[in-house]
Every structure is written in C-alpha cells, then in structure tokens.
Amino acid sequence: MAVTPLPDGRRRLIDISFAEALEDDAETGGQRSDELVEAATYWRRAGDHDRARRALLAAVDADDGTGFFDAKAAYAAYLMLRGLRESADELFARLLQSRSTREQTYLSAACAYARDGRPRVALRWANVGLQRLVPEGFPRDFAGGDPGYELLRFRRSLRQRLGEPADALDEVFDQALHRGRELSERIRTLRRQAGAPAADTTDTA
Template identity: 35%
Template sequence: MRVTRVTTAELDRLEFHAVRSGEHGEVAARLLDLANRVDAGSEISRAELFVRAGEQWEIAQEYERACAAYQRAIDDGGATVIDARALSAGALLQLDEIDRAGAQLKRLESEEPRGLQTYLHVAEALYAHDDLAGAERWATEGARRFLGRDLTPYVNDLLWELLRIRFRIRADLGLPEDDLDRRLDEE
C-alpha cells in the first residue's frame, strides 16, 4: 500500500513518541516503512524520511542500521534538512570507520551548497571524536558562510550554537581569540 503523503505533523508525532517511549528502533522501522511507501508529492521527501530513520537508529545505538538508512537517503538524492553524507560520516565515526567517514566528508566538501545544520553536525561529530582541527575548520567555514546573511530566527540560533562550539574547539586547541570568537560578545 502506498502512502500519498507524509506531513510534518505526522513526523513530529512519531519522533515525539520515540522520545516519550524510548522506542527509537521501532520508530526507525516505521519511518523506513513510510519512506518505502511515500509518493513523490509528500510534504516530507523520501530522503528526509530515510534520514530521520537513521537518526532514530543512532539514538538506539544501531549504527550499522543508521548508516544503511543514510545511504538510502544519499542514493535517493531528495532534499534533506541535514546532508545525509554528514550524518553518515558521524555514524561511521561511531563504528570507528575513520576512512569511510573521511571519504563521506571529502565528497560533501566537494559539493555546494550546504546548510548550516550540516556544518554544525560535522563540527560536533568531529569534536566528539577528537578531530579538533577538522571540527574547527568545519565550524569556521560554516560561520563565515552564514554570518551577515538574513537568517530565520531558527537558523540564526544555529549560527550562535556553531559559534559557541567553535569557541570551545579553539580553546581546546589553545588558539587565540579571533574575530569570530569576539562575535559571541554580541549575543
């Protein structure tokens, strides 16, 4: 049976259920099922459903399944909030698949454009896996790319979050304060 469309409200309901119940694996399986049945006219793309399933698998600490879901999103090629290659790289790092994660990030770096959420996710994932230089580079590139743009309040909040993590990374690296660090004084 095909699903004509999946709405944001339905997706929110499923993810809220996962948070309340702790049934992240079950919700991931439901999201994968929806992705396999959704029509092209859906409010939520098939690729985004694969991404959301992967995120639920990650929360359930099922990193191989998360990687498989992210790969399906990559293969689908549809629109996603966070680039599936960035999410895949994070899950691969959890599996200690450093070379495969690096290959995903290289592919991601070679293409444009990337959303702010993608920069933030990559910076956080690299930071969590002690690649401080890589995390600082991604955070810096994202901050420079989005500073000065007219952003929605939500994306503006993400920019401040990126600047804060960048500041922590640079402090851990022992780097001196720079112009982007000083932007935090404006917050």
C-alpha cells in the same frame, strides 16, 4: 525530583518504534531523506547498526539537496563513529569540495571530528562553513534560528575547549545569545502581565 531512567530494554523498544515510524513517514511524506537520517539515529541508539546504515544509504539516494540534513555528511559522521576513519575522511573531503550551502553539512563534520578527538579539524570545518554560509558577514539582527547560529555555537564551545580567547565571531554569538535571552525574558514578563488580574479601579470615594 530525580527522573528515573528507563530500563535499557524499554528504551531500546522505544527507539525502535520511533525508527520504524520515521521510516514509514519517509514512504509517504515530502522529506524522505530527512526522515531516514532521523530514523538512522534511533536505529543506532537501539544498537541495530545494520538498519542504521541501510537507512542512511537510502537517505543519500533520496537527498536532492533541499532537506534540512545533508545525508552524505550524516553517513560520513556515522562511519567515523563506527571507527571507519579513512572512509569518513574521504567522504568528508568530497563534501568540502562540494561547497554545500546547508549548515548541517558543516555541523555534522565538525561534531564528528570533535567526537573523534580532532578538535582542530572540527574547528576548520566550522570556520569554512561560516565563511560560506555568511560570506558578507553577520547582520546586526543575527539571532537564533538564522543560518550559521548553531555552527557559531559549536565553534564557541570548541574554542573554549582548546583554551582559545574569544574572537570577533565568538562575540557575534555571545551578542545573539544575549539578545535571545533578553527577548525570552521580555516575552515571559508580558505573559505574566497578561495573566495577572486587572487592577480594581472602582471609585470608593
């Protein structure tokens, strides 16, 4: 059955309520920067770019380097989205020199440049990020959720978009994806078996 999309006005009210709730949580929770970055996403979706910018700048001030998101990278991506390419490029250049160990730094940059129509620059960010996140190469048991997984996923889609054949890193991602699917299917099978009625072992002889 097709899902009926929400009217624009209602969708906007929902986005605003999420943004406000996240900003409230940022005042009392332990992940202020992350909460503010997420709030900015909802403000942007609601069309309130002034509130989105303010939330991101507050996130930059609160970012101590331990959160999931890189607030400066999120802000640079926002600048790029708003057409402020020169400012975004300058901020991303400084981030590249910082040698961040957060996957989101490189993923935010790669996504921003891909959306801006510069897939080769996006691919460079993905490659640099992977070199820094996994300098010794990928372990045999590399899987979803490990550092570098989402970056590898995005890199794979970029290379396909550019018409490039799969390389060794693409194969690492494909193998991890295959193992993840096998594990998910195994879990589903076990759950089905656990929910199945027990076999009748009554001796009818």
